[in-house]
Amino acid sequence: MEAHRRDVSHKRPFVRLNVAESVDGKLAPAKRGKVNFGSDDDRFEMENFRADADGVIIGGGTLLGEDPPLIIRNQEILARRLATKGSKHPKNICICSSLPPNLAEMKFFTNEETEKLVFTTPRTPSHLIKLAQQHAQVELITLNASGRVDLAEVVRRLPAHGIKSLLLEGGGELNFSMLEAGFVDEVCITLAPFIFGGRSAPTSFDGVGFSCENVRKLSLKSHRVNSHGEIFLRYDVVAEAPTITPSRLFSNGIQIS
Numbered sequence: 001m002e003a004h005r006r007d008v009s010h011k012r013p014f015v016r017l018n019v020a021e022s023v024d025g026k027l028a029p030a031k032r033g034k035v036n037f038g039s040d041d042d043r044f045e046m047e048n049f050r051a052d053a054d055g056v057i058i059g060g061g062t063l064l065g066e067d068p069p070l071i072i073r074n075q076e077i078l079a080r081r082l083a084t085k086g087s088k089h090p091k092n093i094c095i096c097s098s099l100p101p102n103l104a105e106m107k108f109f110t111n112e113e114t115e116k117l118v119f120t121t122p123r124t125p126s127h128l129i130k131l132a133q134q135h136a137q138v139e140l141i142t143l144n145a146s147g148r149v150d151l152a153e154v155v156r157r158l159p160a161h162g163i164k165s166l167l168l169e170g171g172g173e174l175n176f177s178m179l180e181a182g183f184v185d186e187v188c189i190t191l192a193p194f195i196f197g198g199r200s201a202p203t204s205f206d207g208v209g210f211s212c213e214n215v216r217k218l219s220l221k222s223h224r225v226n227s228h229g230e231i232f233l234r235y236d237v238v239a240e241a242p243t244i245t246p247s248r249l250f251s252n253g254i255q256i257s
């Protein structure tokens, strides 16, 4: 049986993934842009996760699409965070193979309250690296076989930046790559009562997808429904691959359990 949590090194941070998705599994409508579809209750959950984390990480698609400062606004959560971690916000981290030319105008880079850490590659022109260094710590990472940031290298370097617990906030491409690499421990999903549709709308896990033999298995830890009709789902990522047996329903199919 193949173990899916391939990197079980205690040196890597604990990684919690948190997303809000529509009932049809989309992170945003097909036209994307800034869309906030979670309730205050969802924001409260997210900010508590941020308070627990040393760092919060996003992919280049989310940086460009939302340009979010990844901060805590709720005063009670801020006070708890300050008491336990000694800083107001988790370190804001971004993975982007090539940094955007307008970075000096972006909220992610210009927010005065956050510490920032950027993982990029030699695909970013040197003048943009220098510019980014005025706002953030910048780490140059080699490209992997797909021409993207090598995540194993990123994860290996995080403890040196004081990151023992990491909150992964998407989007779907980075989520998939992190799960595929075996770097996700917990999956937290807020299922919101909307249908976005659209085959090109981002989902919680995009990438190339897993083969039947390699689908990732989750173990439900808790669930909660609120008065807005949102469902909060918390899962552990199961280390073992699912069991594959011939399907009882289809003679040429397989059953995954």
Ligand SMILES: NC(=O)c1ccc[n+]([C@@H]2O[C@H](COP(=O)([O-])OP(=O)(O)OC[C@H]3O[C@@H](n4cnc5c(N)ncnc54)[C@H](OP(=O)(O)O)[C@@H]3O)[C@@H](O)[C@H]2O)c1
Pocket: 018, 019, 020, 021, 026, 027, 028, 032, 033, 034, 035, 058, 059, 060, 061, 062, 063, 065, 066, 095, 096, 097, 098, 099, 148, 149, 150, 151, 169, 170, 171, 172, 173, 174, 175, 177, 178, 202, 206
């Ligand atoms: N509802 C929610 O909770 C939520 C949360 C987050 C995002 N979103 C939405 O999701 C959408 C963005 O998602 P997305 O999937 O397009 O983008 P994404 O996952 O945020 O970022 C993908 C990008 O990250 C960079 N990257 C570098 N190395 C990578 C690696 N090893 N694996 C994967 N990516 C790597 C690549 O940028 P380069 O092109 O520079 O290589 C890649 O294009 C936006 O619409 C955003 O609003 C929603």
